[in-house]
Amino acid sequence: MKLSIPLTNKCNNNCLFCVAKCRYNKGELDFSAIKQILHKYKKKCNFVGFGGGEPTLLKMKLIKLVKLARALGYEGIEITTNGRLFSSKSFVNEFDKKLNKEKENISITFSIHGPNSIIHDYLTQTNGSFHQTIIGLRNLVVKDFKVYTRSVITKQNLNELIKMLKIFIELGSLGSTFVYPTLLGKAITNFNLVIPKLSKIKPVVKKLLLLKKRIKYPISLKNIPFCLLKKIPNLTSSYCNNSQKKISILPITSKKFIATKDIPIKKSKICVRCKFERFCPGVDAKYEKKYKNEVASLLNPVAQS
């Protein structure tokens, strides 16, 4: 079971699809509360994910939390980052020095949303972010850290995903995840600007799945409604079980939090009556409201037995 903790709701990027401020807007946990959470779930969870906002903004405190999590017995630690601070040689050297013995148990997932600065910097609304993220990723690969990538699928990068994948492999990433945006926070404000239509992502998803079969490099797809895939995934597969095996911490104040599987998303009426609703990301009701005809033609619910 994975424990997922947002370490902060602050970030040095300003992505057009960001859900962090909305999801964790009620508060930000202080350092002692985060330590308590690690203690509380050490028996139930064997993995911990540190995210945000941007977790590297905690700098030395992040390193301390990783060391604490390992000392408490968490087998694997995943840090999801925009990676910009890893472009600093002094931070990377400190990170490497302090976590050298834990390297095997740490994976660092870089959020990269384009094949170049034009697309990535536009989506992050931060000039120079692509350059720093790529330098950061390279710096960690050189130090032998396990590095992965995660990209949000948007209108701007939809036709660039295969190109991005090639770049990630060349950079030394060990696996890549492509995620359809969650319709919360700024993804709603900027819906028309960034959210691709499901009918447009369907052929791209098909290409990625074909590639996944052909090459050894791990490719994952997340938040993709099953009806867009060629066949419904096996219910025991990781694609279906991911959300079931996770405890997400949602801060309420700096000391209080709730633990949940995830924020429930109101799904399309069509998905609600489908047998796979519990396992499938489905289609958000807000999306259905905007593209009613498209959703009706794309979805093919399986009757509940």
Ligand code: SF4
């Ligand atoms: S990198 Fe972008 S999506 Fe991630 S927390 Fe920062 S602003 Fe939000």
Ligand code: SF4
């Ligand atoms: S209809 Fe069923 S399988 Fe299709 S997207 Fe909705 S929940 Fe998933």
